[in-house]
Amino acid sequence: MTGRLAGRTAVVTGGSTGIGQEIARRLAAEGADIAVADIDPAEETRELVTQTGRRFFSDKVDVSDEDAIQEFAARVRRELGAADILVNNAAVVLLADIDHVTFDEWRRTFAVNVDGPFLASKAFLPDLKESGAGRIINITSSSYWTPPPPFVSYISSKGALNGLTSVLAANLAAHRITVNGVAASLVRTATAAEKTSEEFFEQTVRMQNIKRVQMPADVSGVVAFLASDDAAFITGQIVVADGGSTRR
Numbered sequence: 001m002t003g004r005l006a007g008r009t010a011v012v013t014g015g016s017t018g019i020g021q022e023i024a025r026r027l028a029a030e031g032a033d034i035a036v037a038d039i040d041p042a043e044e045t046r047e048l049v050t051q052t053g054r055r056f057f058s059d060k061v062d063v064s065d066e067d068a069i070q071e072f073a074a075r076v077r078r079e080l081g082a083a084d085i086l087v088n089n090a091a092v093v094l095l096a097d098i099d100h101v102t103f104d105e106w107r108r109t110f111a112v113n114v115d116g117p118f119l120a121s122k123a124f125l126p127d128l129k130e131s132g133a134g135r136i137i138n139i140t141s142s143s144y145w146t147p148p149p150p151f152v153s154y155i156s157s158k159g160a161l162n163g164l165t166s167v168l169a170a171n172l173a174a175h176r177i178t179v180n181g182v183a184a185s186l187v188r189t190a191t192a193a194e195k196t197s198e199e200f201f202e203q204t205v206r207m208q209n210i211k212r213v214q215m216p217a218d219v220s221g222v223v224a225f226l227a228s229d230d231a232a233f234i235t236g237q238i239v240v241a242d243g244g245s246t247r248r
Contacts, residue, residue, distance in 0.1 A: 005224070006032075010035070014089040015042060032054065037072050063119065082130055128175070136180075140158045140181040162183075178234060186200070
């Protein structure tokens, strides 16, 4: 095996399509075996991963269901062994302002976007502690700093995920587990194209220093770096990868 992640096992939530699929493919290309948790089938991701020669396992999982994520963690151990890398990517994106979002929609957004990473981190924590090079990488959003007006539940949930990233980094450092986030902008995926207009993509590009639409590979490369030994001394950080629309 070759690659920065050779011999490691990576878990990607929401890995059946879009950003999660590209993260799974990239981590496999770096040498990791891949497990995907998603409510949708991940057969296309399976093909992309197995083409790299890496092992693959997936299951239908609602990441906001504690029992389901615990059972998934047990199945991953049986199929691939203990996990070294956890990428919390699964998310709900709701385009609604406070006048139009219901409390049930608010709670569902937080259940997936915040409870999901918390529950997955808990479920895989024994593995990550044993790894000696455990990695938790949370996919968050630069819209927390430059919010488009209607995303009240989504942006609030990503702010909470940023907080979880920070506190887990402090809690888990003694176990040599690093915890970081990757804050992307509007990434062109099938879901994003369905939910938003070309005008919104163009508006986002105008806000960026780099004048092109962000693609999933712009996220997966940062994730692969944070998952590797090259990032062993980086923890508690939100790496903003949004083409320069956020300048902090």
